[in-house]
Amino acid sequence: MASAAMSTLNLISSSPLNKQLRHGAGATVDADHVNGFSSARPAPPMCCSSSSRWQAVKMRPRLRPWRRAGSRVVAQAGSYKVAILGAAGGIGQPLSLLIKMSPLVSALHLYDIANVNGVTADLGHCNSPARVAGFAGKEELAGCLDGVDVVVIPAGVPRKPGMTRDDLFGINAGIVRELVEAVADHAPGALVHVITNPVNSTVPIAAEVLKRKGVYDPRKLFGVTTLDVVRANTFVAEKKGLPLADVDVPVVGGHAAATILPLLSKARPKTSFTDEEVEELTARIQNAGTEVVEAKAGSGSATLSMAYAAARFVEASLRGLDGDADVYECAYVQCQAVPELPFFACRVRLGKDGVEEVAAAELRGLTEFEARALEALKPQLRASIDKGVAYAQQLPAVATG
Numbered sequence: 077m078a079s080a081a082m083s084t085l086n087l088i089s090s091s092p093l094n095k096q097l098r099h100g101a102g103a104t105v106d107a108d109h110v111n112g113f114s115s116a117r118p119a120p121p122m123c124c125s126s127s128s129r130w131q132a133v134k135m136r137p138r139l140r141p142w143r144r145a146g147s148r149v150v151a152q153a154g155s156y157k158v159a160i161l162g163a164a165g166g167i168g169q170p171l172s173l174l175i176k177m178s179p180l181v182s183a184l185h186l187y188d189i190a191n192v193n194g195v196t197a198d199l200g201h202c203n204s205p206a207r208v209a210g211f212a213g214k215e216e217l218a219g220c221l222d223g224v225d226v227v228v229i230p231a232g233v234p235r236k237p238g239m240t241r242d243d244l245f246g247i248n249a250g251i252v253r254e255l256v257e258a259v260a261d262h263a264p265g266a267l268v269h270v271i272t273n274p275v276n277s278t279v280p281i282a283a284e285v286l287k288r289k290g291v292y293d294p295r296k297l298f299g300v301t302t303l304d305v306v307r308a309n310t311f312v313a314e315k316k317g318l319p320l321a322d323v324d325v326p327v328v329g330g331h332a333a334a335t336i337l338p339l340l341s342k343a344r345p346k347t348s349f350t351d352e353e354v355e356e357l358t359a360r361i362q363n364a365g366t367e368v369v370e371a372k373a374g375s376g377s378a379t380l381s382m383a384y385a386a387a388r389f390v391e392a393s394l395r396g397l398d399g400d401a402d403v404y405e406c407a408y409v410q411c412q413a414v415p416e417l418p419f420f421a422c423r424v425r426l427g428k429d430g431v432e433e434v435a436a437a438e439l440r441g442l443t444e445f446e447a448r449a450l451e452a453l454k455p456q457l458r459a460s461i462d463k464g465v466a467y468a469q470q471l472p473a474v475a476t477g
């Protein structure tokens with residue numbers, strides 16, 4: 077088998093994106109088009125000037141993952157290792173596929189307690205450069221985490237109709253705790269992306285576990301709230317007839333019901349909304365997860381859109397690690413953006429050590445509606461944070477290192 081790093085990319089599509097790719101003699105490539113993660117490419121990142129004005133900037137990846145070999149366009153491997161814990165699940169599988177397509181990734185480690193060997197064999201046949209390895213069951217978790225730069229955690233049970241995210245706490249708290257303990261032992265310097273719900277509580281649990289292990293770096297722990305941004309962008313673009321790729325709506329707070337607060341007044345491009353539109357869009361963004369849970373009627377929650385969003389966040393994190401400037405995403409992190417809330421989702425700048433800057437200034441100049449919603453969400457979010465911390469603090473002492 078040809079080495080993955082040398083595999084030729086066959087992009088066979090009639091989409092406009094790929095019309096500029098011509099293989100065979102005289103092959104040409106529009107590098108801007110293939111030089112990224114086209115299906116899950118982050119929206120234009122935002123840069124924050126000292127005057128707190130956000131401007132879209134064009135992102136230029138530093139890596140050139142494609143090279144020419146004679147008439148062929150050849151993919152080259154990136155250099156980052158990513159582990160997905162819960163890789164055989166509804167989110168884990170499409171997320172693994174999207175990350176396998178990332179030109180920044182050299183190795184993709186898939187871990188699950190069930191069905192991971194089949195997923196690994198299947199994904200390993202895709203001729204994109206990242207090498208795929210499967211790790212089945214707890215005894216292989218350490219090997220999965222060895223040397224990885226980013227750990228993504230979608231392991232856990234999803235909602236069924238009628239459930240809140242908090243209803244998942246009983247099962248998912250223990251899963252996150254167990255996995256993050258292993259991360260602390262075997263990948264203490266990695267960025268950790270927590271997808272498992274209830275994110276408002278599982279991230280504080282992860283922080284406590286890492287603290288108890290003596291390896292907590294708040295810059296490296298994230299609750300993945302990218303799906304709220306993805307949904308907000310989609311719904312606003314649809315409502316206002318805007319091109320999807322141009323829309324960027326920051327979503328702050330947390331990741332459950334009323335704690336999800338889209339800042340429509342800060343949407344780009346600058347857009348005006350009636351009061352009714354603000355109320356309708358805010359409610360839809362807050363309840364979008366439930367919309368999917370009900371449509372799936374008992375078979376789970378958002379998986380494809382979540383995988384898309386998580387892949388976007390992984391890609392942004394890797395670009396930050398790789399030294400790209402001005403990589404901004406919203407995420408649920410430990411910060412002081414709202415002093416009474418030790419964890420809060422807001423826009424952060426991603427760099428070589430994870431969070432390099434928290435864009436707390438974005439919380440200034442809110443509309444009356446947004447300011448009221450921010451006040452209203454504080455008790456609920458605080459209770460979820462406290463619940464996570466209390467859970468972790470009553471755990472028996474853990475061995476370090």
Ligand SMILES: NC(=O)c1ccc[n+]([C@@H]2O[C@H](COP(=O)([O-])OP(=O)(O)OC[C@H]3O[C@@H](n4cnc5c(N)ncnc54)[C@H](O)[C@@H]3O)[C@@H](O)[C@H]2O)c1
Binds near residue numbers: 232
């Ligand atoms: N952050 C978000 O925006 C967001 C969005 C949607 C779903 N979610 C959450 O993501 C989680 C996963 O959802 P899903 O639809 O993929 O669920 P799923 O049941 O389809 O998949 C979960 C996977 O986790 C695995 N798993 C369970 N316990 C494990 C353990 N201890 N170690 C490793 N793997 C383990 C299972 O075997 C399964 O493959 C849920 O908690 C869901 O609520 C978060």
